[in-house]
Amino acid sequence: MRTAAIIPAAGRGERLGPGVPKALRELGGAPLLVHAVRAVDRARSVDLVVVAAPPDDPAAVERLLADYEWIGEVLVVAGGLDRQQSVARALVSLPEDVDVVLVHDAARPLAPPELVDAVAATIRRGAAACVPVVPLADTVKVVADDQVVRTLDRSSLRAVQTPQGFRRGVLAAAHAAFQQALAAGGLPEVPPVTDDAGMVERQGVPVVAVPGSEEAFKVTRPLDLLTAEALLTRRRAAGAR
Ligand SMILES: Nc1ccn([C@@H]2O[C@H](COP(=O)(O)OP(=O)(O)OP(=O)(O)O)[C@@H](O)[C@H]2O)c(=O)n1
Numbered sequence: 001m002r003t004a005a006i007i008p009a010a011g012r013g014e015r016l017g018p019g020v021p022k023a024l025r026e027l028g029g030a031p032l033l034v035h036a037v038r039a040v041d042r043a044r045s046v047d048l049v050v051v052a053a054p055p056d057d058p059a060a061v062e063r064l065l066a067d068y069e070w071i072g073e074v075l076v077v078a079g080g081l082d083r084q085q086s087v088a089r090a091l092v093s094l095p096e097d098v099d100v101v102l103v104h105d106a107a108r109p110l111a112p113p114e115l116v117d118a119v120a121a122t123i124r125r126g127a128a129a130c131v132p133v134v135p136l137a138d139t140v141k142v143v144a145d146d147q148v149v150r151t152l153d154r155s156s157l158r159a160v161q162t163p164q165g166f167r168r169g170v171l172a173a174a175h176a177a178f179q180q181a182l183a184a185g186g187l188p189e190v191p192p193v194t195d196d197a198g199m200v201e202r203q204g205v206p207v208v209a210v211p212g213s214e215e216a217f218k219v220t221r222p223l224d225l226l227t228a229e230a231l232l233t234r235r236r237a238a239g240a241r
């Protein structure tokens with residue numbers, strides 16, 4: 001089985017604040033994207049990496065990655081206007097012999113390679129789709145117009161991370177159905193589709209949940225970048241490359 005890791009990296013990072021696209025922001029001397037490529041590249045299960053770059057200048061991302069001699073061959077494609085489009089563009093660029101696809105946010109730079117391998121192994125063992133999940137730390141309430149409507153039972157709620165893993169045909173069919181539904185007049189707004197597993201769920205395909213990692217958190221807001229710096233400093237002090 002050949003496994004490809006798609007890294008959607010075409011987002012602006014509005015919640016992180018003004019600056020270059022989020023995937024190109026620095027963390028410990030290298031762009032977030034380089035850390036995310038390292039995370040999947042170091043995983044034993046990954047044979048090929050495809051990056052969906054900011055669409056205005058994908059060649060700049062190609063040049064950037066070429067500066068890191070430890071990075072093997074990475075295919076770079078132009079990303080799209082939203083995450084779904086970026087993943088879809090990478091998906092159609094995959095060589096025919098790829099049968100397992102992992103999708104991993106550039107915005108999750110410190111995901112452990114062991115997590116990548118655990119997700120890939122779940123698909124290789126026969127699951128159609130797999131997501132890493134972590135329990136919620138906070139109490140969760142439904143709020144409308146500044147009023148609490150109700151409190152949810154968080155015991156069965158999980159926060160979902162990446163990498164998410166799929167049999168290639170399952171992910172391709174879900175993306176195709178998503179595009180068709182959009183073309184035919186849109187999708188229901190609730191729940192919005194924010195990840196690839198969400199598209200697969202809409203097709204009625206079972207999605208396996210495996211334990212995620214606190215270190216696979218998403219850099220979304222400025223404090224997340226500070227947290228990532230601290231974690232990276234600790235890893236380097238412990239001898240990590
Ligand atoms: N058009 C887009 C939008 C997002 N992404 C990618 O999807 C991942 C997760 O998205 P998120 O953290 O929401 O990133 P942004 O969309 O950049 O963030 P924001 O919503 O704050 O602008 C990121 O690696 C981001 O680069 C992408 O490839 N193409």
Ligand SMILES: C[C@](O)(CO)[C@H](O)COP(=O)(O)O
Pocket residue numbers: 083105160161162194195196218
């Ligand atoms: C894919 C994802 O990282 C799973 O948690 C998430 O849905 C993407 O984040 P966004 O902030 O909703 O774009």
